[in-house]
Amino acid sequence: MNQAPVSCIPASKMSKAKKVIDEAKEIQNPELDLADKSISSFDEMPGLFNMLNITRLTLSHNKIQVVPPGLANLVNLEILNFFNNQIEELPTSLSSMPKLRILNVGMNRLDCLPRGFGAFPVLEVLDLTYNNLNETTLPGNFFMMETLRALYLGDNDFEFLPPEVGQLKNLQILVLRENDLIELPKEVGDLNRLRELHIQGNRLTILPPEIGNLDLVSSKSVLKMENNPWVTPIADQLSLGVPHVMDYIRTETYRFLYNRHIAAKGPVPPKMNDKTRKLSRARQQS
Amino acid sequence: MPGIDMSLDNMFCSRCGDGFEPHEKIVNSNGELWHTQCFVCAQCFRPFPEGIFYEFEGRKYCEHDFHVLFAPCCGKCGEFVIGRVIKAMNANWHPRCFRCQMCDKELADLGFIRNQGRALCHECNAKAKAVDLGKYVCHKCHGLIDDKPLRFRGEVYHPYHFNCTACGVELNSDAREVRSRPGFAANEMNELYCLRCHDKMGIPICGACRRPIEERVVTALGKHWHVEHFVCAKCEKPFLGHRHYEKKGLAYCETHYHQLFGNLCFVCNQVIAGDVFTAMNKAWCVHHFACSVCDQKMNQKTKFYEFDLKPVCKKCYEKFPSELKRRLRKAHEQTPKKMPL
Ligand SMILES: [Zn+2]
Ligand SMILES: [Zn+2]
Ligand SMILES: [Zn+2]
Ligand SMILES: [Zn+2]
Ligand SMILES: [Zn+2]
Ligand SMILES: [Zn+2]
Ligand SMILES: [Zn+2]
Ligand SMILES: [Zn+2]
Numbered sequence: 001m002n003q004a005p006v007s008c009i010p011a012s013k014m015s016k017a018k019k020v021i022d023e024a025k026e027i028q029n030p031e032l033d034l035a036d037k038s039i040s041s042f043d044e045m046p047g048l049f050n051m052l053n054i055t056r057l058t059l060s061h062n063k064i065q066v067v068p069p070g071l072a073n074l075v076n077l078e079i080l081n082f083f084n085n086q087i088e089e090l091p092t093s094l095s096s097m098p099k100l101r102i103l104n105v106g107m108n109r110l111d112c113l114p115r116g117f118g119a120f121p122v123l124e125v126l127d128l129t130y131n132n133l134n135e136t137t138l139p140g141n142f143f144m145m146e147t148l149r150a151l152y153l154g155d156n157d158f159e160f161l162p163p164e165v166g167q168l169k170n171l172q173i174l175v176l177r178e179n180d181l182i183e184l185p186k187e188v189g190d191l192n193r194l195r196e197l198h199i200q201g202n203r204l205t206i207l208p209p210e211i212g213n214l215d216l217v218s219s220k221s222v223l224k225m226e227n228n229p230w231v232t233p234i235a236d237q238l239s240l241g242v243p244h245v246m247d248y249i250r251t252e253t254y255r256f257l258y259n260r261h262i263a264a265k266g267p268v269p270p271k272m273n274d275k276t277r278k279l280s281r282a283r284q285q286s
Numbered sequence: 287m288p289g290i291d292m293s294l295d296n297m298f299c300s301r302c303g304d305g306f307e308p309h310e311k312i313v314n315s316n317g318e319l320w321h322t323q324c325f326v327c328a329q330c331f332r333p334f335p336e337g338i339f340y341e342f343e344g345r346k347y348c349e350h351d352f353h354v355l356f357a358p359c360c361g362k363c364g365e366f367v368i369g370r371v372i373k374a375m376n377a378n379w380h381p382r383c384f385r386c387q388m389c390d391k392e393l394a395d396l397g398f399i400r401n402q403g404r405a406l407c408h409e410c411n412a413k414a415k416a417v418d419l420g421k422y423v424c425h426k427c428h429g430l431i432d433d434k435p436l437r438f439r440g441e442v443y444h445p446y447h448f449n450c451t452a453c454g455v456e457l458n459s460d461a462r463e464v465r466s467r468p469g470f471a472a473n474e475m476n477e478l479y480c481l482r483c484h485d486k487m488g489i490p491i492c493g494a495c496r497r498p499i500e501e502r503v504v505t506a507l508g509k510h511w512h513v514e515h516f517v518c519a520k521c522e523k524p525f526l527g528h529r530h531y532e533k534k535g536l537a538y539c540e541t542h543y544h545q546l547f548g549n550l551c552f553v554c555n556q557v558i559a560g561d562v563f564t565a566m567n568k569a570w571c572v573h574h575f576a577c578s579v580c581d582q583k584m585n586q587k588t589k590f591y592e593f594d595l596k597p598v599c600k601k602c603y604e605k606f607p608s609e610l611k612r613r614l615r616k617a618h619e620q621t622p623k624k625m626p627l
Contacts, residue, residue: 033582035580035581036605056581058581060579060602061579061580061605079553079581081579081580083579083580084579084605102553104579124555127578130610152594155610175594177594178613195567196567196595198594201613201617220567226617227620277607277609278607278609279609279610
């Protein structure tokens with residue numbers, strides 16, 4: 001990864017992608033920058049699957065709809081970036097890529113993930129921001145990705161987070177911004193390496209007291225929790241600052257309030273986010 | 287032994303002195319005659335089992351009573367001691383039963399020393415005394431070692447019993463034991479060198495324990511280490527070949543490096559050796575500080591936006607759908623903190 005990425009040379013739109021690929025081949029560049037090249041199909045990148053030396057492939061801001069399973073041939077790939085395409089489905093084969101550490105499929109049109117998706121051997125950062133995913137469309141082994149240190153699920157449709165999230169022992173960053181979360185599982189409190197938790201813009205009223213186990217107020221930690229219909233005592237503490245919330249949910253008083261709240265099963269707050277205009281909802285005319 | 291009916295008149299029982307009736311059975315033992323009822327143990331008055339008797343001061347005893355009356359009992363096994371008796375420590379012993387109470391050596395012919403109610407051989411006595419004094423006993427001369435001992439082939443010695451294998455100088459406790467054929471298991475291959483010759487041989491010394499390294503050498507932080515002595519400065523667990531991270535002359539495991547210094551690159555997850563970019567609760571190495579959307583490199587001067595605490599270049603941010611930009615702007619206005627927007 002010491003070589004500079006290939007810069008884009010202005011050329012006719014038709015051959016943009018091909019030109020970058022040919023040039024990378026010539027100088028043996030292991031990092032391929034194909035962002036914003038109007039690519040709508042892998043057919044426009046002939047020979048790509050034979051470039052076994054490449055370690056990074058960036059395809060952000062294109063119009064790719066289909067990811068062919070053969071992409072998994074690129075066994076040295078460490079970083080794969082599909083941000084802002086039109087992908088509705090991913091091939092299972094991606095999960096077998098032996099060196100893939102960072103996968104960015106943010107801002108696509110994913111309604112679900114393939115079976116067995118959680119089999120990545122060394123995946124560290126998974127970005128699924130701004131898709132149409134929820135707890136019912138995750139594969140069974142999703143939380144088996146023990147090597148994961150950052151999971152980005154902001155701008156999706158989760159109402160509940162499966163308790164298996166507690167298995168992600170190495171997770172340092174968990175983003176659930178602007179979903180439809182009604183509650184957080186107490187297992188989030190098991191993620192003892194977590195130093196960034198984004199839960200702003202959901203339908204949360206209370207926090208499991210186990211969240212108090214986490215260190216989310218040190219100088220290297222972040223807890224974002226605004227824009228939720230919090231119960232009054234939490235809202236009051238939040239107006240003073242996140243450290244006050246963390247102190248409060250560690251008290252016996254709060255534990256009592258929490259248990260009573262759970263037992264009472266109050267009404268579920270309505271959905272707060274209007275998603276009809278989300279780009280991820282757009283569909284090809286068929 | 288059977289009865290004799292001739293000249294009974296001048297034959298008398300050795301025990302009771304009476305004569306013998308005709309036809310009476312007479313016991314003859316070494317020329318002395320007895321009534322059968324008189325040829326009995328002087329102690330229990332019963333006939334001798336299987337005719338075996340022991341004589342002491344003119345009296346005859348059955349085996350049992352002879353032992354009870356005259357033979358000593360062994361202080362260890364409790365059996366009678368017939369034959370050689372070892373009298374020691376206020377008791378009697380079979381020679382095979384009188385042993386050193388530390389090393390179990392037979393002491394009958396070696397002699398022994400009484401040490402706190404125990405019978406010990408000379409060597410063990412010396413060791414016991416040394417232990418009491420917090421000292422060692424030389425494996426060669428069995429004398430106490432007053433100064434520092436020399437360890438060699440698993441034993442301790444006075445250093446002056448040995449000479450340097452290379453220069454022949456009489457050794458002191460600084461001498462080094464060297465495995466002369468590395469990897470060869472036999473202890474007997476080891477040899478001793480004085481410190482000067484040892485240093486000239488270039489055998490690496492462990493930076494932790496200051497002893498020579500004869501197996502695998504780890505070289506790090508400008509020093510050599512035994513594999514098991516190269517440890518995390520925080521948790522003291524050996525790296526055993528796992529990646530370590532250096533800071534100010536100390537080595538750390540990944541967990542503790544991260545905990546203490548926190549600048550692992552967000553992209554490559556490696557310790558940042560050169561310049562560090564820190565922003566949004568994260569750090570990046572020079573190679574990896576880039577737009578999280580298009581992976582284009584950025585520098586200190588590049589204007590970027592924050593999206594879920596990741597950097598997004600201006601070009602990419604402008605491509606975001608307007609409904610998202612509107613939400614981000616609104617959220618940004620609500621947050622009290624200053625953001626690089
Ligand atoms: Zn008797
Ligand atoms: Zn005995
Ligand atoms: Zn000696
Ligand atoms: Zn010497
Ligand atoms: Zn050592
Ligand atoms: Zn450590
Ligand atoms: Zn890096
Ligand atoms: Zn960008």
